[in-house]
Amino acid sequence: MSTISAERWVRVSEVVAETTGLHFPPDRFDDLQRGVTLSASALGFDDVAACADWIGSVLLAPKQVQILASHLTIGETYFFRDSNTYDALTGCMLEDIVRERRNGSRRLRIWSAACCTGEEPYSLAMALRQALPDFSKWDVTILATDINPVFLEKAAAGIYGEWSFRAESSDIKARYFRRTADGRYAVIPEIRAMVKFAPLNLMSDVAYPSPVTDTHAMDVIFCRNALMYFAPAAMRKVIGKLHDALIPGGWLAVSPSEASHALFKQFVLVKSHGALLYRKGVADAPDVPAWSWTPVAPEAAEAADEPVNSGAPTTAFCTATPEACAAGARMHADLGELEQALAWCERWTAADKLDPRSHYLRAVILFEQGCLDAARGALQRALFLQPDFVLAHYTLGNLASRSGEDDGARRHYTNALLLLNRHDVDDLVPESEGLTAGRLTETITSMMMATSHDE
Ligand SMILES: C[S@@+](CC[C@H](N)C(=O)[O-])C[C@H]1O[C@@H](n2cnc3c(N)ncnc32)[C@H](O)[C@@H]1O
Numbered sequence: 001m002s003t004i005s006a007e008r009w010v011r012v013s014e015v016v017a018e019t020t021g022l023h024f025p026p027d028r029f030d031d032l033q034r035g036v037t038l039s040a041s042a043l044g045f046d047d048v049a050a051c052a053d054w055i056g057s058v059l060l061a062p063k064q065v066q067i068l069a070s071h072l073t074i075g076e077t078y079f080f081r082d083s084n085t086y087d088a089l090t091g092c093m094l095e096d097i098v099r100e101r102r103n104g105s106r107r108l109r110i111w112s113a114a115c116c117t118g119e120e121p122y123s124l125a126m127a128l129r130q131a132l133p134d135f136s137k138w139d140v141t142i143l144a145t146d147i148n149p150v151f152l153e154k155a156a157a158g159i160y161g162e163w164s165f166r167a168e169s170s171d172i173k174a175r176y177f178r179r180t181a182d183g184r185y186a187v188i189p190e191i192r193a194m195v196k197f198a199p200l201n202l203m204s205d206v207a208y209p210s211p212v213t214d215t216h217a218m219d220v221i222f223c224r225n226a227l228m229y230f231a232p233a234a235m236r237k238v239i240g241k242l243h244d245a246l247i248p249g250g251w252l253a254v255s256p257s258e259a260s261h262a263l264f265k266q267f268v269l270v271k272s273h274g275a276l277l278y279r280k281g282v283a284d285a286p287d288v289p290a291w292s293w294t295p296v297a298p299e300a301a302e303a304a305d306e307p308v309n310s311g312a313p314t315t316a317f318c319t320a321t322p323e324a325c326a327a328g329a330r331m332h333a334d335l336g337e338l339e340q341a342l343a344w345c346e347r348w349t350a351a352d353k354l355d356p357r358s359h360y361l362r363a364v365i366l367f368e369q370g371c372l373d374a375a376r377g378a379l380q381r382a383l384f385l386q387p388d389f390v391l392a393h394y395t396l397g398n399l400a401s402r403s404g405e406d407d408g409a410r411r412h413y414t415n416a417l418l419l420l421n422r423h424d425v426d427d428l429v430p431e432s433e434g435l436t437a438g439r440l441t442e443t444i445t446s447m448m449m450a451t452s453h454d455e
Contacts, residue, residue, distance in 0.1 A: 008049070011056035012036060019065045020147060021203045021227075021234035022072055035072035042067045061425055062439050065201060069147040074229060077116040079160075079168045080123045082224070084274040085253050089124070090131035092272035093220050093251040098132070107139045109336070111218045113202060113242065114226030115144035118155025118195070119164050122187050124222065125194040126176050139370055143214055145200035152446075156197050158187035198443060202226070202238045206434020209245035209334060211364050212391065213435070217247050217336030224255040239263055243280055247336045252278040322352040329361055338365050356385035357431055360392050372399055390419045391431050394444060401447065413444050420444075 006029065013024040013032055024032040036055065037048045043064060045051035060068070080086055094108070101107060108128070112121040121144035128142075129135055146152050161184050165173060177185035200207050200215070202223075208215035221242050227235045242252055243266050252267060259276045261269070267278035320328065329344035342365055348358035363378035376399055382392040397412035420429070425438030432440065 008052050008056060009033065012052050015055055015060065016068065016072065017231040017234055019060055019203060020069045020072065020201065021230040021238060022069070023229060023231040023234070024072075032072070035068065038071040039068050062201070062204075062436060063425070063442070066147060066149055066199065069201070070150050073148045073151070075116050075148070075151055076225070077119045078164050078166050079119045079172065080127075081120065081167060082255060082275070083167065085222070085224070085277075086123060086127045087273040088275040088277055089220065089253070090127055092270070093253075093277065094128075094131065096249075097219055105139070106137055107141075109141045109218050110143070110220045111215065111222070111245070112142070112144040113200075113221055113223040115146050115151075115155060115197070116148075117151045117160075117164075118144065118158060118187075118197070119160070120144070120222060120224070121155070121195045121197075122158065122176075122191055125191045126172060128194075129176075129191070140194060141214065142195045143218075144195050144197045145213075145215075146197075147199065147201045149199055152197050152199060158192050160185050160187075199439075199446070202241075203234060206428075206432075207439070208241060210433045210435070211333055211361075211368075212432045215245050216334045218245050218250055219247060220251045220253070221246060222253045224253060224258070227254060227258050235263055240266070243267065244334075246280045248280055249282045250280045252280070254278070320347060320351065322348055322355060322358075325351050326357065326361075329358070333361065333365055338369055341365050354385060356382040356389055356392070359385070360389065360395070360431060363392070363395060367395065367399060367402075372403060375399055388419050389431075390416050390429055390440070393419065394440065397444070397447070410448060413448050416444055417441060 006026070009024075009029045009032060010026075013029070016022050016024055016032065033048070033052075036052055040046070040048050040051040043051055043054070045054065055068070097108065110124055110128075112124060115121045121142050125142055128140060132138060144155065146155070159180060160177075165185070173185060176188055176191050178188060180186050196214070198213065200213060202208075207213050209218075210216055223238075223242055227238060230238065239252075246252065251270075252264075253275070254264075256276060259269075264278045266280070268281060270277045270279050325344050325348035329341050329348055332338070332341035332344060342362060345358050345362040345365065348355070349362075352358070359378045359382040363375045363382065366372075366375035366378060376396065379392045379396050379399070382389050383396075386392075393412050393416035397409045397416060400406075400408035400412055420437045420441045423429075423437035425436060425441070427437045429435045429437055429440050
């Protein structure tokens, strides 16, 4: 260790653990110093001691945390790492879900929550492609997030060398990759298009679970070989939030070395195909809050032809306030119960016709259901009521992008960016459940870049 005192590194280590989750005990202070040294100039310092002091004394902005993380994180990953887990994905985790939904919503939501350079989410996409012969009839989301923007850039490019295939057979290469002129392997467009990459810090209090970052109501989360680098308190926090991001009965896959009875107490341990998996209890759905609906006498419900206490509001008898309707809508949306959530949105609109937020939430849900025209209409109503509704502009951009309307997407994203410019980076974006203006600006900017790359 250089001239900088150990006490300073203790403080830097605390800040790094609080902001990124990463654990740097005294025997790893050399690694910590190396990371801070590499980050110093991007953080505006020539001198590592001054940089370390500054890190220990300020509240870091998300961008600054990202800079630090990009020099402190470990990028070890490869295709079909711990292949047992992929066998368990298709042979166990998705089995019931696919059987139950085959004749219904055909919706699957999977999240690779520390995706590194993309090998894991692309492996998920390939595994799904192989497991679902009628794949094109399914509405599949594979969200892939990481704190390190450099890793995400490589992931989005989807080009790999031999080392990324160290556990894989040539069969995968032949099926899902094309050779590049310089002898590397590019993921084929069909697989690339299945994965949506976005920056996300697992230590963020607000970024997830949330419909805004599409991190809610997940069927399966892969968060492997990331928590093992986390400080114990950070591990507990992240595991709790990942639990919240799953639907009841949803699955969490960690690496074999991360499995722990003490840490994953909220989950049920399942052994399958040689892998250890954690499952959220089917009964873990929160109760419908008592204030959110008015109990209905059985005979009255029968008369109204509506189920008693279904969790959805009864049109004839619900006397909920707009706030209660909003909470009911959000709760069901978070659980992936989209029809109930839509029913609550309708009640919310009826209870307060001038509130743009009910139209916005309705649009997010309709978007998720693939009802793009209806979602667009709901967003336009939200903007009619509140022209500076940043998230409505942003979601219109996503909608246009999903419909292949790149010019429209850019126009809506630009509107959102112009509105965000009026805010300080740390201001919270209304209706985003805690996303900052700075973070949303970064997300939109990277989406605009992705739109122009695709051209
Ligand atoms: C060793 S890689 C694991 C990649 C992949 N999941 C696998 O198992 O092969 C660990 C990843 O965790 C990411 N990571 C570390 N801290 C994070 C945080 N706070 N939020 C999100 N990702 C984080 C790192 O950037 C890195 O890409």
